[in-house]
Amino acid sequence: MSVLSPNTPTAELQRIDAAHHMHPFTHNQGLADKGARVITRANGCWLTDSNGNRMLDGMAGLWCVNVGYGRTELADAAHRQMLELPFYNTFFQTTHIPALALAQRLAELAPGDLNHVFFAGSGSEANDTNLRMVRTYWSEKGQPERQIIISRWNGYHGSTVGSGSLGGMKGMHEQGGMPIPGIHHINQPNWWLEGGDMTPEEFGLARARELEEAIEELGPDKVAAFIAEPIQGAGGVIIPPETYWPEIQRIVDKYGILLIADEVICAFGRTGNWFGSQTMGIRPHIMTIAKGLSSGYQPIGGSIVCDEVAEVIDATEFNHGYTYSGHPVACAVALENLRILDEEGIVTRVREETAPYLKERFETLTDHPMVGEAKIVGMMGSIALTPDKAARAPFASDAGTVGYLCRERCFNNNLVMRHVYDRMIISPPLIISREEIDTLIERAWQSLDETMAEAKAQGLMKAGKRG
Numbered sequence: 001m002s003v004l005s006p007n008t009p010t011a012e013l014q015r016i017d018a019a020h021h022m023h024p025f026t027h028n029q030g031l032a033d034k035g036a037r038v039i040t041r042a043n044g045c046w047l048t049d050s051n052g053n054r055m056l057d058g059m060a061g062l063w064c065v066n067v068g069y070g071r072t073e074l075a076d077a078a079h080r081q082m083l084e085l086p087f088y089n090t091f092f093q094t095t096h097i098p099a100l101a102l103a104q105r106l107a108e109l110a111p112g113d114l115n116h117v118f119f120a121g122s123g124s125e126a127n128d129t130n131l132r133m134v135r136t137y138w139s140e141k142g143q144p145e146r147q148i149i150i151s152r153w154n155g156y157h158g159s160t161v162g163s164g165s166l167g168g169m170k171g172m173h174e175q176g177g178m179p180i181p182g183i184h185h186i187n188q189p190n191w192w193l194e195g196g197d198m199t200p201e202e203f204g205l206a207r208a209r210e211l212e213e214a215i216e217e218l219g220p221d222k223v224a225a226f227i228a229e230p231i232q233g234a235g236g237v238i239i240p241p242e243t244y245w246p247e248i249q250r251i252v253d254k255y256g257i258l259l260i261a262d263e264v265i266c267a268f269g270r271t272g273n274w275f276g277s278q279t280m281g282i283r284p285h286i287m288t289i290a291k292g293l294s295s296g297y298q299p300i301g302g303s304i305v306c307d308e309v310a311e312v313i314d315a316t317e318f319n320h321g322y323t324y325s326g327h328p329v330a331c332a333v334a335l336e337n338l339r340i341l342d343e344e345g346i347v348t349r350v351r352e353e354t355a356p357y358l359k360e361r362f363e364t365l366t367d368h369p370m371v372g373e374a375k376i377v378g379m380m381g382s383i384a385l386t387p388d389k390a391a392r393a394p395f396a397s398d399a400g401t402v403g404y405l406c407r408e409r410c411f412n413n414n415l416v417m418r419h420v421y422d423r424m425i426i427s428p429p430l431i432i433s434r435e436e437i438d439t440l441i442e443r444a445w446q447s448l449d450e451t452m453a454e455a456k457a458q459g460l461m462k463a464g465k466r467g
């Protein structure tokens with residue numbers, strides 16, 4: 001086997017990648033024809049590829065590198081922990097300091113009585129935990145018929161069989177026998193695309209009331225929980241109308257079902273607070289965490305659980321867990337990451353300085369002729385591309401055709417901005433500076449210009465029917 005390094009020719013790295021590496025959520029043959037971009041190093045908000053291009057990472061990796069790349073403290077924490085205790089399990093009546101210390105710190109940071117943490121290796125695993133935990137909770141409470149979990153179309157909760165079933169991605173459900181039984185989906189609060197002639201406020205209420213209708217239809221004594229992201233991420237950064245969450249909270253309270261906030265993206269400063277639930281003013285019983293918990297430097301996820309649920313679960317033996325639940329190295333890195341976020345005032349700076357500036361700049365994109373709306377909360381935002389602003393029209397072409405063009409233009413302009421169908425989304429590292437924000441907006445604008453020219457040339461600027 002040859003020794004590969006960033007000095008190996010890119011074409012060779014791409015050839016090997018295509019021959020042996022199956023990428024997630026990717027049409028691998030299509031990618032093989034093109035060649036994957038090889039990322040070799042990163043610092044701050046900037047990625048370097050094997051051709052020496054420097055790209056501004058508008059996605060913080062995959063919504064996770066909150067403190068930015070290149071933090072030696074995190075590498076040192078991992079190094080120290082690996083030498084001291086690289087692994088030990090927490091199954092057999094044993095514990096270790098990184099796990100208990102991180103659980104304690106998360107209990108301090110989390111609002112209300114969310115005081116207990118069940119660790120997992122990822123967000124998907126944590127949501128699998130939640131699925132079993134809420135059902136077990138109701139069984140232990142003597143209500144075993146309460147098993148249904150309500151979630152939302154176009155929500156994202158992960159890619160395992162359980163979490164993928166909770167999610168509402170139809171393309172995922174089509175493959176491999178999902179969703180599993182006992183999960184019911186309601187519609188998402190995406191006003192721009194689905195709001196029809198309602199005002200955003202009316203639409204927010206209408207979509208929230210679908211939860212109440214579903215509970216009534218399924219039977220109030222059959223519903224265990226409602227799960228949702230405070231702000232949908234992978235679904236296209238869908239920021240709900242202001243009326244949405246208060247109404248959801250009212251309904252959850254009225255029927256006494258459990259509320260699971262999937263905070264995998266929203267937590268750890270992304271929305272300008274430690275948790276998205278604080279930004280949206282909701283009181284979940286369980287929060288799913290991952291991604292920004294370690295700024296992506298180590299794979300780790302978990303569930304932060306309220307006193308009431310933890311008490312019931314702790315009173316039985318919950319037959320569930322992962323070899324890497326509370327992995328000491330991942331926990332040590334996460335603890336150090338939380339220290340950096342706190343002591344460097346990163347969360348506060350997002351809320352008070354950089355997010356307001358980013359909002360001001362990001363919203364100027366609505367002046368672009370191809371942009372229907374530009375919405376942002378904290379450091380997560382999206383723009384809707386449209387061939388006809390006034391009509392709030394989607395494209396007549398297959399959803400995602402123009403979005404994909406735009407992503408390609410961004411990539412060529414050394415900006416990583418992802419597309420979800422025909423929405424362009426950003427979620428930069430929280431340490432992004434004003435100057436970098438200016439660069440991001442300039443490159444986005446230029447990419448939009450180029451996309452529009454290309455869409456025109458390809459005859460794609462035709463309006464389709466609004467949902």
Ligand SMILES: *Cc1c(COP(=O)(O)O)cnc(C)c1O
Nearest residue numbers: 122123124156157158262264265
């Ligand atoms: C990414 C994500 C997950 C899944 O996390 P993995 O670590 O990829 O398993 C779950 N929920 C939300 C909201 C996410 O964004």
